[in-house]
Amino acid sequence: MAKIGLVQPDTLRQRVEDAVRNAIMSGLYLPGERLVERELCEDLGVSRASLREAMRRLEAEKLVEIIPHKGPMVAVITADEARQIYALRAVLEGYAAHEFALIATENAIEEFAAAADALKDAALKNSREDVLQAKASLYDIMLGNCGNALAQDVLKGLYSRINLLRATSLLDPSRLPKSLAEIAELTQAFRERDAGRAQDVASMHVKNACEVALRNLDE
Structure with missing residues (x-):
């Protein structure tokens, strides 16, 4: 062991x-x-x-x-449990991204952008631990500045289980470039204060990750 x-x-x-x-x-x-x-x-x-x-x-x-x-x-997460977790995550993170785009300070948005750069660097090193830490920083910034403590608490309660699934999808060769592109698009939506686009991109990001995680679970 x-x-x-x-x-x-x-x-x-x-x-x-x-x-x-x-x-x-x-x-x-x-x-x-x-x-x-x-x-x-x-x-x-x-x-x-x-x-x-x-x-x-x-x-x-x-x-x-x-x-x-x-x-x-x-713990082992079944495919059905994974679908339920990702479905709830897509709704809540989409909402959090929408609100973040509307109310976050310019400083918070630039902090998100810096965390996105750190995520890219970690991905290039192919370090799962660093990628997970960088992704956690991204969400801490977005959820901590979305103006809804309840959404933040619910998502944080899910993130331990989400990380079990996220670890299987983040460094997937077919997923990684798309994931980084989605984060970059989300960052741009935040900078432009485009709440609708931010919500759509955040939800899409989760749904795409779900597809990869489910495929890996099947394998």
Whole structure:
């Protein structure tokens, strides 16, 4: 089983939770893979009590499934669940993009543009971890400046599961150039304050990613 590195002894439950979550998000542990408590405790340098508390939180996020008599494993998302997640994401992100185009400050729009450039750089390095971090920054900027905290909370609640799917689509050779082009088009729509176009592009971006993720799930 892969190892994820020692966590310092003074680490609290949150850091244990973050370490395991990041390992799942980066693809170190794959959907359906068992998470062996003894090995994780050794790798992280924490007690089973701390690990189990973190696992319960990750189970609530639906990143981990705890199987009776077997222990935790990385959650598996079915094609039907993926369709539902992406359908909701397309609606909410389209709405957030529409509102961002209308009310975001010029500084926030340029922050989004800079994050889009960082995403392109990460993609050129073919680093899934860096791509996921850059994509997270993009959404933090857009959602944090769309004027709707509820939409932000709902989407953030979905993003852990979305990242399981996003990791399979972002670096897909057939998807990556189109994804970057869509982000560039979205950036331009923001700069032009074209809310309708921003909403359409954001929704299209999600739907296109959905097609790739579903294809990868089938494979």
